Every structure is written in structure tokens, then in C-alpha cells.
Amino acid sequence: IAGITQAPTSQILAAGRRMTLRCTQDMRHNAMYWYRQDLGLGLRLIHYSNTAGTTGKGEVPDGYSVSRANTDDFPLTLASAVPSQTSVYFCASSQEGSSYNEQFFGPGTRLTVL
């Protein structure tokens, strides 16, 4: 692995289903982030984690949950998907949270909820 990987690349999901988007980084970065990107809107932060074992809510956390059991993995779970969660989801990481460090992005997951 080099950098950040996300899985799946794309997914079509029925409303009401549970879905986990996976994110793994091998850069030993302390901070990780989940964003959603919708046409005409900027990237919006869903949840973040400044270090393993801690998580925080971003701008649009409702309907999503995360966990950070170790440094490398930061899965995002939609407990019961709704059509408004149709979006492109990006995972990102940075050396440290609460700093000016640049963020590195994964390739994204394109999710469609019908």
C-alpha cells in the first residue's frame, strides 16, 4: 500500500441498508478525516480523528459514525442509508491534527443510495 486506500470504489445501495466505507493509510499519520463532496458544494467534514482512540464530529455528522481502533484504519459507517447520502466520499490524513499540516486524500468512494 502506498498512501491512502479506500474501498469500495463505488457502490449502489438501497435506502435503509447499512454500509461501511473503508479507509486505510500507511503513512503513520496521526490524524484522519472523512469528507463528502457534492456538486456545487465544497468538501464538507463528516468526522475526524486526531489520534487513534479519539474521534470528533465535523460539519455534517448526522447519519454517520466512525471508529479509530488503530492508527491505520478509519472506517465510516452509514447505519441506515438515505438518498441524501448519495455523494462522493473522501478519506484524508495528515501528520498531525490541529495543525497546518497538508492533508493527503484517498481516491474516493462514489456512493449512490436509491
Added chain:
Amino acid sequence: GQNIDQPTEMTATEGAIVQINCTYQTSGFNGLFWYQQHAGEAPTFLSYNVLDGLEEKGRFSSFLSRSKGYSYLLLKELQMKDSASYLCAALDSNYQLIWGAGTKLIIKP
């Protein structure tokens, strides 16, 4: 509230110079980032400014005026591969990035 404004779309000619402007209003300020995003791909880091002035990095330069809440990205000697969206993002007092919607830059031969 927090807000980032940048033009939705710009068109420029190959070999020319283009300036993409960004204005920001955030609660606290810890710097301004520019990212490039090609269609269907992830954003990639271009520049970071925290002090007033111009930072030059090859064909790309970024300028910041903290007193005016203003930044611009200057692209020189445009190439077709520069066709992409350019995202402006400000780091607020909680060190969270507030993102603009992006400026889609179209380069014509």
C-alpha cells in the same frame, strides 16, 4: 458564519496566465490552502500561506492578504494538463478546513 467564495468557472488559453481569486470569512484563521482536483480524482495539495505575501512554486504562485480575507492562485504558462478544479480552503481557529466549492478551470488550445 464561515464562508469561502471563489468563482465557479474560468476559461483561459494555453500558454497564458490565469488568476483564481478566493475570499474567506472564518472564525479565527490559521492559514489558507490551495488544492488541485482533476475530474474524478482526489484533491492534491498545491500551496499553504499563513503570512501575507506571495509564495512562488514553479509555475504556480499563491498570495495572501489576511487583512482583506483574500487569496489568489496564479498559474503561469498554462498547459492543457492544468485543466482541473482548484479548491481554496481556510484553516479556522479549531484547525478545521473550511472549503470553497472550487473553481473549474478550462484551458483552451
